Amino acid sequence: MFVDKAQISVKAGDGGNGAVSFRREKYVPAGGPDGGDGGRGGNVVLTADPGMSTLMDFRYKRKYAAESGADGSGRNRTGKDGSNLVISVPAGTVVRERESGAIICDMSGDCSDFRLARGGNGGWGNRHFATPTRQAPRFAKSGMPGEELEVVLELKLLADVGIIGLPNAGKSTLLSAVSKARPKIASYRFTTLYPNLGVVSARSGAAFVVADIPGIIEGASGGAGLGHDFLRHIDRCRLLIHVVDASGSEGRSPAADLETVNGELKLYSEKLAGRPQVIAANKCDIADRAAIDNFRKSAASLGRDIFEISAATGAGTQELINSVARMLTDLPPTEIYIPDYTAPPPDIGSPDELDITARDGVWLIEGKWMERLVRNVNFSDSESRMFFERALRGAGVYARLEKMGIRDGDAVSIYDLEFEYAK
Ligand SMILES: Nc1nc2c(ncn2[C@@H]2O[C@H](COP(=O)(O)OP(=O)(O)O)[C@@H](O)[C@H]2O)c(=O)[nH]1
Ligand SMILES: [Mg+2]
Incomplete structure (x- = not known):
């Protein structure tokens, strides 16, 4: 799971x-x-x-x-x-x-x-x-x-490149062809239930991290499937490789598949849909020439170029990787989320909630309100001490002590502070 x-x-x-x-x-x-x-x-x-x-x-x-x-x-x-x-x-x-x-x-x-x-x-x-x-x-x-x-x-995976595409397009096969990662490969839907990460090395010596996520199914962004959740993992990818099955197996049309996935991507996040995208026309080893050319044409009409590859035989994958490595050098680094959480202001309490206990002629006063007051008073300064006095009196602390029976000469202990009580 x-x-x-x-x-x-x-x-x-x-x-x-x-x-x-x-x-x-x-x-x-x-x-x-x-x-x-x-x-x-x-x-x-x-x-x-x-x-x-x-x-x-x-x-x-x-x-x-x-x-x-x-x-x-x-x-x-x-x-x-x-x-x-x-x-x-x-x-x-x-x-x-x-x-x-x-x-x-x-x-x-x-x-x-x-x-x-x-x-x-x-x-x-x-x-x-x-x-x-x-x-x-x-x-x-x-x-x-x-x-x-x-x-x-x-x-939110720390991958430079996210591989997207419909289930069975050959995403996992591609990852295993270009990296040491060994994701599960099979021809049923949602084989990949969790993302696989692989490190890919280009000819230039540059290395980058690629994430293979489960396929996006139609309606996923509306909550119909798991696709929406999976997209979250590649939120911070700098570039997307969009794998499309160019062979049109299972009666699918590559151009329609491309559109389906990009539609879902947009519904999930405009930001992610706006990331640079490289289209990999996969399964070219079994696709017929006419189908590939047709796909190339419809991609071109959307202003996109395609890479002809076969993840299974490895054909064209190195060219794809080298191009991606080149593009990455011009792209901003992986997005890091900036914290915007500020801890809520501490509960400052109220003077009514103070804990007053008398032990051995010492009157202990504790509570959040007092803690804060004491922290803000400089006891070596007489003005501050007067402010403190007034604050205690104003908050009814002395009145409470009187009512509880404090006598002149008793000690009042407030945190690190102690003084003798005098009416
Ligand atoms: N003929 C051929 N089959 C492929 C190619 N790439 C993947 N497959 C097959 O397509 C099926 C789905 O591949 P997989 O990588 O699991 O697809 P994913 O769901 O997109 O990850 C598997 O049976 C693969 O062996 C390819 O380039 N050529
Ligand atoms: Mg897979």
């Missing part, structure tokens, strides 16, 4: 929690805090594997999660970092965010490894929270959650 599009969800590992622990030593009844920090969560990383040519692996496995960081423990032991989860995808896979369709990355060219989701940081253990007045902090911080994302993977 060939799969060229897959939807998966990925989740990076959560950070481990910080530990609450105290030193235990002989003759020392209450040691200082020695709770270690949580480990970092693992990232989800994509890696391009040139040996893969299908997204089949993603058909039955859709959820991918990297390992979470381990919790910290006593004796200042930091939790183990979660390992990264590396997901192999075929080279040329384009990754999009599911909902917006925006491109996150194109696994080709320079991009062979990509961090798709970032692991959360580990939380601090209680050893960070000791102060001269609070020598036994009974709290630690939780780890941060790992990033989560739903993405669509699309296979």
